[in-house]
Amino acid sequence: MLPKRAQTLQRPKMIDTTQPSDIARETLRQLALRRIAPTPDNYRALYHEIAGTPPDEIFPERALRQLAAALPRHNREALRIAQDVESAIGTGDWAALRAALVTALSNTDSPELNLGGLLRDLITEWDRRHAGLTQARKREMLERVLSASGTHADKLVERLNGMLRSWSRNNDDDLPGGEAAPAHPGAAPAPQAAATEAPAASPLFAELLLMLLDGIATHARSLEPGIADDAHALAEAVRSTPPSLAPAELLERLQALRARLDWAAEDQHAVREALQRVLQLILENIGELVVEDRWLHGQMVLMGEMFSQPLDVRILGELEIRLRDVIHRQSSLKHELDDAQTRLKEMLKTFVDRLGEFADSTGDYHARIEESAGRIAAARDISELTDVIADVMRETRAVQESTQRSRGEIEELRHQANHANAEIARLQAELEQTSELIRHDPLTGVLNRKGLDEALSREAAFAQRRGTPLCLGLLDVDNFKLINDTHGHQTGDEALQHLSNVIRENVRPQDSVGRYGGEEFVVLLPDTALDSATAALVRLQRALTKRFFLARQQKLLITFSAGVAELKPDEQPENAVDRADKAMYLAKRSGKNRVIAAP
Numbered sequence: 001m002l003p004k005r006a007q008t009l010q011r012p013k014m015i016d017t018t019q020p021s022d023i024a025r026e027t028l029r030q031l032a033l034r035r036i037a038p039t040p041d042n043y044r045a046l047y048h049e050i051a052g053t054p055p056d057e058i059f060p061e062r063a064l065r066q067l068a069a070a071l072p073r074h075n076r077e078a079l080r081i082a083q084d085v086e087s088a089i090g091t092g093d094w095a096a097l098r099a100a101l102v103t104a105l106s107n108t109d110s111p112e113l114n115l116g117g118l119l120r121d122l123i124t125e126w127d128r129r130h131a132g133l134t135q136a137r138k139r140e141m142l143e144r145v146l147s148a149s150g151t152h153a154d155k156l157v158e159r160l161n162g163m164l165r166s167w168s169r170n171n172d173d174d175l176p177g178g179e180a181a182p183a184h185p186g187a188a189p190a191p192q193a194a195a196t197e198a199p200a201a202s203p204l205f206a207e208l209l210l211m212l213l214d215g216i217a218t219h220a221r222s223l224e225p226g227i228a229d230d231a232h233a234l235a236e237a238v239r240s241t242p243p244s245l246a247p248a249e250l251l252e253r254l255q256a257l258r259a260r261l262d263w264a265a266e267d268q269h270a271v272r273e274a275l276q277r278v279l280q281l282i283l284e285n286i287g288e289l290v291v292e293d294r295w296l297h298g299q300m301v302l303m304g305e306m307f308s309q310p311l312d313v314r315i316l317g318e319l320e321i322r323l324r325d326v327i328h329r330q331s332s333l334k335h336e337l338d339d340a341q342t343r344l345k346e347m348l349k350t351f352v353d354r355l356g357e358f359a360d361s362t363g364d365y366h367a368r369i370e371e372s373a374g375r376i377a378a379a380r381d382i383s384e385l386t387d388v389i390a391d392v393m394r395e396t397r398a399v400q401e402s403t404q405r406s407r408g409e410i411e412e413l414r415h416q417a418n419h420a421n422a423e424i425a426r427l428q429a430e431l432e433q434t435s436e437l438i439r440h441d442p443l444t445g446v447l448n449r450k451g452l453d454e455a456l457s458r459e460a461a462f463a464q465r466r467g468t469p470l471c472l473g474l475l476d477v478d479n480f481k482l483i484n485d486t487h488g489h490q491t492g493d494e495a496l497q498h499l500s501n502v503i504r505e506n507v508r509p510q511d512s513v514g515r516y517g518g519e520e521f522v523v524l525l526p527d528t529a530l531d532s533a534t535a536a537l538v539r540l541q542r543a544l545t546k547r548f549f550l551a552r553q554q555k556l557l558i559t560f561s562a563g564v565a566e567l568k569p570d571e572q573p574e575n576a577v578d579r580a581d582k583a584m585y586l587a588k589r590s591g592k593n594r595v596i597a598a599p
């Protein structure tokens, strides 16, 4: 910025401001006169001051280039935005730069719903030249993606993204004689260019477009019916022969659809976050209320932890199971407690009534005896005494009868108490039986046998439907009897809790952990092939060597032997468990503390 003194300068009258050379000369003179540093910026500012022209706005290219270099480029959309920003800086175009930055800042859609962006990428990349990729080769790749994805829209999106990434790595825009391609890789073609090229005219492309639009129409129905209707209407327009939409119009409507999807995705994201916060609050509060029951409290804490990570269908399913268990257990406990309280109240009431009656009758008796004593003292002859004795005998008999009655009633009460005790014992046994209905092991908090069976059939169906691998690891603690015998059963229990915690902390959220039997556990590893699952079990062994179990200040190393099996196509899940079990026994026989993969 120019020093203050220079801003008050009067333009010299003798300068002809139509002659740039005169202005330049005067500018140099004034720089020297005013002792201003002769930098290009100062020169430019003084020049405009003398010429009486508005100063040029300086485009801070260097600083903007540094900013552009720092922009993320982790996916195609981000790369496109960064390139738009760079191109705007290259041409010194403020308006284009602003548009690119606004797009970047408003682009917060979730990747799974960015179908609009994918469509745009497809249109762009289909028309672009790529080294070593002929149109026929592209067509072949697309056909492969289409047939491999079947009717799964999510798989299609994932595979199309992968294919586009591989195409853009072969970007051939720089080749001489290239076809009309966008100015830089990833940039969307101008609508006019698209209009002349009619991308949807290719039957394969139209088919692909229809598949995406039908996918949007189906999946967006629950999200926002308006979007689904738009997608459906567009699909109808693409299907119609002759096409009812000009390419430019089609592109425009696709872009509008994409914008609606972006907004809907933002809304969904916000709703999901708010829901997650509310549920977490509820769980925290219930957790505080159930401090007396360690199992319930533990379940609440676990659920709270599950809510703190990004939710997916598996986590929500697991949460639902845990909540059902909590509700079931709470209602059983409540009934039992209510019954016990009612019985106790009734017994106490009867006891107090009987005690009162007994006190009344013995109180009367004492008063009568005292009165009889007075009459005996005042008696003048034996006949008077005979009456008194008859009265005393009558009173005594009455008290005796009352005492006997009370004893009988107290006897009855004791009988009732014994009966109530037996009832409570029976209820407890029943509760134990009904705990079979609960899916989590009360000692360790991991799934119990029933929960495990359910998780296994759910994951097996999931894996077989999607064609993804599912592995299960069956592990058995080594020499556990020795731990029990040396340190006691209670320490054995704590060792099992420690092992469960270490397992849970070292597997992924989508993995399920269950207690299969006494000291046997099962880990279900979805989307995991046999070698990775074996490596995961070995990692668990290593984690145990780092997290010692403390038995009354004494460090104990817990080890386990494990068998791992990958569910084969069409194999019954129980059969895979059997194979893992056999591999586990092989691991035991080969010296323990090992993991063996089942053939």
Ligand SMILES: Nc1nc2c(ncn2[C@@H]2O[C@H](COP(=O)(O)OP(=O)(O)OP(=O)(O)O)[C@@H](O)[C@H]2O)c(=O)[nH]1
Pocket (backbone or CB within 6 Å): 476, 477, 478, 479, 480, 481, 482, 484, 488, 489, 490, 491, 492, 493, 496, 517, 518, 519, 588, 592
């Ligand atoms: N503390 C405790 N012990 C249990 C529990 N369930 C089973 N056990 C004990 O675990 C022990 C298992 O012993 P074994 O089957 O001989 O196996 P091991 O000693 O681990 O020997 P290997 O399997 O050959 O390494 C038995 O003593 C069971 O009583 C439990 O819930 N708590």
